Amino acid sequence: MGFSEAYLEPLNIYSMLCAAIELDGSPLGLVCCENSAQVKVWSQQDLQYLQQGAAMVGLAMKKFGG
16 A cells, blocks of 8 residues: 555645755655645745754754754
């Protein structure tokens, strides 16, 4: 079973935007926003906001021993 069948379809997720969390330049995880009401066309501002949030998570993990 794929990601779509196991996660996206049962939760009616139509759009997803993800940004990488990095720790010292290495990928650590993802921060994702999902929209389940309808298909959403994410803006450049949406992406930049999410990337800033992911960067802050990475900095916090570095500071607090992530």
